[in-house]
Amino acid sequence: MAVLGALPPGVRCRPIREADWQGVVDCLCRGFPKRDRSYWIQALTRLAQRPPVAEFPQYGLALEKADRIVGVVLTLYTRYPGQEGDEVRCNLSSWSVDAEFRPYGAKLVTTILKRRDVTYTNISPAPATLKANWALGFRPFTTGQFAFLPAFSSAQRSCRVLEARPDLAEMAMMSDSERYILSEHSALGCRSLICIATEQRFLSY
Template structure:
């Protein structure tokens, strides 16, 4: 049974810094043996290159016993701006607690999610953490995924797709936050696109990835304004991707998306949030999907 009381003597939870990387990498490698230790060092290195957000922890939290790291969770904080104002999101990534100390995993997470003004997300929950998610009040913001072939949405309209660049004239038609998202995600290896449809500039970010044991190349939608805008520009995006040898795309959703030529897979890629506002399905900006390629 999860323990929600105080930690016993010698056990504690705290934010960690660069001096803890070796112990954190060891702990995460024990929890995720399919990932090499070097993978976790590289993940922490990527986090170190991201700007700090106010006074929030830069990397995450550790659970320790008498100075030995026995648990860890990475916290990916980012600012998100919209017409409704600014919010802070924190993507909880890569939870791992050694077997002997798992009764204290819930107490560790309770320490991590104390802030009521932060939107916390878990976009790759393992089956063993689903009950813990619900116990802490996490709710679904994506109940499945749509796998679709955007080229099948092609029309005869003269729509265009442009790769985002600072000097591109169409960048001026986007909000400051959208320009920031496009340029930052382009630097992180994503396809940052502007789709010009009926003279309207629509931002779109895609993350190239492979599914089905790495056999099938595809693109995950990381950012779009809405599913409706994704449908609107899907045909032009399909032609753009076809020239690059890609046919399949994935987008998170709570149900089938009318207008996309594909199929909805319920309970595939479940994603949860806790906080004052739900992220939009299809918004995975600055999460582990982008930073770690997970």
């Protein structure tokens, strides 16, 4: 099968470099026409701002033919402190391959999945890729939906909602990994909140 076999002559799979941004954005715009160029430039810029994780790709992998980007998958690697030491997780996204080269598109993902010491996720797969993701070994971690409706929740007098900041005393109530997640999301423009129900128990968002 072309999916599992070697790539044809002149086609190669390699890490995305900063010099590839133009070609990567062109490919992503062809695959996701509802997204404009600024959306993808912002995505690549945010990936560039993240500290690299070991030897893993900073942006993802590209499929290249005659110096032209014909396929892309973006990767987001993160190191999390675990009970038995640090663990690496990787979310795959924005898998786009030009029609002529789609028989070789899975090569992008299988190349990434070779590392058995990494936990892989794809939290926003396009509907058209669900069968391919299943064939590649991904399994759904939920089949439902989560709704957050605070207006229908009974209020607690002792409940406090605070915006997470490095100088906030309540940050000390959380583990290192939770503080890391909140600070990382805040740096990307997200609003990070801490909900404290008691002085011993808390929820973070």
